[in-house]
Amino acid sequence: GENVEQHPSTLSVQEGDSAVIKCTYSDSASNYFPWYKQELGKRPQLIIDIRSNVGEKKDQRIAVTLNKTAKHFSLHITETQPEDSAVYFCAPGGNEKLTFGTGTRLTIIP
Amino acid sequence: SAVISQKPSRDICQRGTSLTIQCQVDSQVTMMFWYRQQPGQSLTLIATANQGSEATYESGFVIDKFPISRPNLTFSTLTVSNMSPEDSSIYLCSVTGPTYEQYFGPGTRLTVT
Numbered sequence: 001g002e003n004v005e006q007h008p009s010t011l012s013v014q015e016g017d018s019a020v021i022k023c024t025y026s027d028s029a030s031n032y033f034p035w036y037k038q039e040l041g042k043r044p045q046l047i048i049d050i051r052s053n054v055g056e057k058k059d060q061r062i063a064v065t066l067n068k069t070a071k072h073f074s075l076h077i078t079e080t081q082p083e084d085s086a087v088y089f090c091a092p093g094g095n096e097k098l099t100f101g102t103g104t105r106l107t108i109i110p
Numbered sequence: 111s112a113v114i115s116q117k118p119s120r121d122i123c124q125r126g127t128s129l130t131i132q133c134q135v136d137s138q139v140t141m142m143f144w145y146r147q148q149p150g151q152s153l154t155l156i157a158t159a160n161q162g163s164e165a166t167y168e169s170g171f172v173i174d175k176f177p178i179s180r181p182n183l184t185f186s187t188l189t190v191s192n193m194s195p196e197d198s199s200i201y202l203c204s205v206t207g208p209t210y211e212q213y214f215g216p217g218t219r220l221t222v223t
Contacts, residue, residue: 001169034211043202043214044153089152096141096210100153 002027006090006101013080014109021104023090024072030092033066033073036100039086048075080108112137112205114215122221123193130189131218133203138183141206144176147217148199159186159203193222 003026013019023033034049050057050064050073057064061080066073073092077084085108091098113136123129133142142159157178158166165178180186190197198221204212 032210043216046211046213049211091153091212096206097143097155097158098212099155103152 002030002092002099004090004092004099004101006104008104009102010105010107012107012109015080015082017080019075019077019080019084019106021075021088021090021106022072023074023092023101025090025092025099026071027092027094027099028071030071030094032093032098033064034091034093034098035062035064035075036089036091037086038089038103044089077106082108082110084108111207111213112139114203114205114213116203116215116218118218119216120219120221122223125194125222127193128189128191129193129220130187131201131203131220133186133188133215135184135205139205139207140183141210142180142186143204143212144178144186144188145202145204145214146199147202153202156188156201159188190220193220195222198222 005024007022031052036044037047038044048059048062048064050066061078063076087103087105089103090101115134117132144156145153147153155168156171159178159180161180177189200217200219202217203215
């Protein structure tokens, strides 16, 4: 099965700075690469995704970059705000199934 | 995206009993999944709920413990059978969107005493 690792496990950044979370995976058949945000007590929320024929995708302050050769993809959040504080999960997949990473707890320091 | 609801939102159950969790979607969806999220942990896929046929279980999960039904394209149930305290978790259903992205229900918080 797919082995998924996320780094770092915790990340604290000053408000306004950028945050980067990296996800490595093992299954070369993975072709779909989403990131989820989970606030305390809430459901995971899809915030951005990328498919294997694309190298980068941006949506306002968030972006995802994919390196399929090296089997990793990253979440980039710029101009961080307090509401970005949450746990972020990568979940690479193929054939509709997702495998969730261990999560990164992001704390934005005001 | 689809509106997904789960019932119950939370429950406290005694060991040895069973609980059935319902997942309802407001539109027909191709695929439905059930996940478990233990306290402070990531999400683990339990099974894929197949419409009109037996669910497909992931390694470590068996039908006798987690029977799943999916009678149509908008509804599924997960039963947690013969519960023990180790089953205390949040159980989430998810559905696929038009391009196979997944959206989650609000979850069912289960505590087994």
